[in-house]
Amino acid sequence: xxxxxxxxxxxxxxxxxxxxxxxxxxxxxxxxxxxxxxxxxxxxxxxxxxxxxxxxxxxxxxxxxxxxxxxxxxxxxxxxxxxxxxxxxxxxxxxxxxxxxxxxxxxxxxxxxxxxxxxxxxxxxxxxxxxxxxxxxxxxxxxxxxxxxxxxxxxxxxxxxxxxxxxxxxxxxxxxxxxxxxxxxxxxxxxxxxxxxxxxxxxxxxxxxxxxxxxxxxxxxxxxxxxxxxxxxxxxxxxxxxxxxxxxxxxxxxxxxxxxxxxxxxxxxxxxxxxxxxxxxxxxxxxxxxxxxxxxxxxxxxx
Numbered sequence: 001x002x003x004x005x006x007x008x009x010x011x012x013x014x015x016x017x018x019x020x021x022x023x024x025x026x027x028x029x030x031x032x033x034x035x036x037x038x039x040x041x042x043x044x045x046x047x048x049x050x051x052x053x054x055x056x057x058x059x060x061x062x063x064x065x066x067x068x069x070x071x072x073x074x075x076x077x078x079x080x081x082x083x084x085x086x087x088x089x090x091x092x093x094x095x096x097x098x099x100x101x102x103x104x105x106x107x108x109x110x111x112x113x114x115x116x117x118x119x120x121x122x123x124x125x126x127x128x129x130x131x132x133x134x135x136x137x138x139x140x141x142x143x144x145x146x147x148x149x150x151x152x153x154x155x156x157x158x159x160x161x162x163x164x165x166x167x168x169x170x171x172x173x174x175x176x177x178x179x180x181x182x183x184x185x186x187x188x189x190x191x192x193x194x195x196x197x198x199x200x201x202x203x204x205x206x207x208x209x210x211x212x213x214x215x216x217x218x219x220x221x222x223x224x225x226x227x228x229x230x231x232x233x234x235x236x237x238x239x240x241x242x243x244x245x246x247x248x249x250x251x252x253x254x255x256x257x258x259x260x261x262x263x264x265x266x267x268x269x270x271x272x273x274x275x276x277x278x279x280x281x282x283x284x285x286x287x288x289x290x291x292x293x294x295x296x297x298x299x300x301x302x303x
Contacts, residue, residue, distance in 0.1 A: 008080075009040075010040050010041070010043075010044045011044075011073055011077070012077055012080075013026065013030070013032075013037055013040055013041060014041060014044065014052060014053075014066075014069070014070070014073075015070060015073055015074055015077045016029060016030060017037070017041070017053065017060060018062055018066070018070045018074075019074070019097075019140075021059075022059050022060060023037055023038060023041075023053075023059075023060045029097070029126070041053060050065050051063050051065065051066070052065060052066035052069060053066055054066075074140060075141070078140060078141050078142065078276075081096065081276070082141075082275075082276055093124065094122040094124065094125060094277055094278050094281060095122070095124035095125055095278065096124075096125060096126070096142065096276050096277075096278040096279075097125075097126045097127075097128070097142060098125065098126070098127050098128070098142050098143075098144065098276070098278055098279055098282060099127075099128040099129075099130065099140075099142060099143045099144070100115075100127060100128070100129050100130070100143075100144045100145075100146070100282075101130040101132055101136045101143070101144070101145050101146065102129075102130075102131065102132075102145070102146035102147075103131070103132070103133050103146070103147075103222070103223070103224070104131040104132075104133070104222075104223050104225075105223055105224040105225050106146055106265075107129065107131055108225070110289055110290070111146070111286065111289075113289070114285050114286055114289045115127065115129070117285070118281070118282055118285050122278065122281065125278045125282075133195075133196065133222035133223070134222075135147060135149060135151070135152070137152065137153065137156075138156060138268060138269055138270050140270070141269075141270050141275070141276065141279075142276055142279060143269065143270070144267060144268070144269050144279060144282065144283070145267070145268040145269070146161065146265060146266070146267060146268075146286075147265065147266060147268060148263050148264065148265050148266070149196075150266060150268070153268050155271075156268050156269060156270060156271065157268065157269055157270070157271050158266040158267070158268045159266060159267045159268075159283065159287070160264050160265075160266055161264075161265040161266055161267050161286065161287065161290050162264070162265050162290040163262050163263070163264045163265075164241040164242075164243065164262065164263045164264075164265070165241065165242050165243075165259060165262050166239045166240060166241055166242070166259060166260035166261075166262070166263065167239070167240065167242055167245070167253050167256065167258075167259055167260070168181075168187060168237060168238070168239055168240075168253065168254045168255055168258065168260070169231055169237065169238060169239075169240050169245055169251045169252065169253055169254065170190070170231060170236070170237040170238075170251070170252055170254050171231055171232055171233070171234045171250055171251060171252065172250075172252055173234035174191075174231075174234040174235075174236065174237065175252065175254075177234065178190070178191075180254075181237070181254045181255065182255070184203060184211050184213065184255070184258075187213065187237070187254065187255055188213040188214070188215065190236060190237045191218040191235065191236030191237065192215040192216065192217040192218060192219075192236055192237060192238065193217060193218065193219045193220075193221070193227050193230045193231055193235060193236045193237065193238040194215070194217040194219070194220045194227075194238065194239075195220075195221065195222060195223070195224055195227050195238075196220070196222065197220065199214060199215050199216070199217065200212055200213070200214050200215075201213050201214075201215060201239060201260055202260065202261045203255075203258045203259075203260065204258065204259050204260070204261060205257055205258055205259075210258070211258075217236075218235065218236050219235060219236065224240070224241070224244060225244075227240070228240060228244060228245070228248075228251070231251060232248075232250040232251065237254065239260045241263075267283055267286060267287070269283070
């Protein structure tokens with residue numbers, strides 16, 4: 001359809017530039033010469049008599065008008081993409097761009113292997129992986145978040161991925177230097193290493209809440225592997241998932257009669273009537289992988 005906007009492809013090109021972050025990235029994603037993309041966007045801006053993109057350094061970024069236009073257009077563009085994906089689904093075609101945000105240890109723990117198999121099975125899917133402990137609310141219908149924290153995500157779909165059981169651990173070196181930890185108060189007063197800023201910790205005995213302690217971490221590092229290394233080095237104590245500590249002779253469980261509240265990881269994404277098939281298949285692959293970990297690879301009931 002030609003109009004003052006040109007055709008729908010011009011609007012799609014504009015949205016793709018914003019979504020990919022640069023004109024060059026968008027041209028590569030779409031398989032078009034950068035000069036062609038630039039020319040068509042310039043022509044559309046001239047017809048509309050409004051500046052949608054502006055130069056900032058070497059990149060093109062959205063103007064305020066461009067940001068408002070993108071927010072209005074992107075949902076409809078994604079619906080069009082999904083519509084075409086549904087048409088191609090009959091021929092088993094799976095394609096599209098997905099963005100997945102997760103903590104670093106998720107990727108190295110099991111997700112990396114899932115992603116490798118997924119891209120091998122669906123070579124036309126393009127994935128952007130962001131390794132971050134920070135909460136990133138899914139901005140589009142093609143975004144997937146893996147998180148333990150559902151704060152502010154009440155309007156999104158949140159599917160349980162796995163549940164991690166935690167105990168309390170220190171190194172032999174730390175305990176020799178500062179003494180054995182045999183009471184809840186001693187645990188509270190210890191040098192703590194935390195993976196996040198949740199500093200009020202509930203202590204359960206046989207699933208009954210008995211104590212809540214407020215800790216003041218000596219070290220906060222947003223990666224569970226780095227936390228384990230710090231505990232091994234004798235920097236302090238920490239609450240660690242049993243699956244990551246099994247068989248680690250450098251760690252000693254303290255106050256084994258207590259556990260921390262189980263922590264559940266979730267897959268979070270936006271609700272929509274026609275979910276991209278690529279996202280559906282990726283979610284299914286991740287859920288299947290965690291089921292295999294939970295039931296086939298756990299060495300003890302505490303994993």
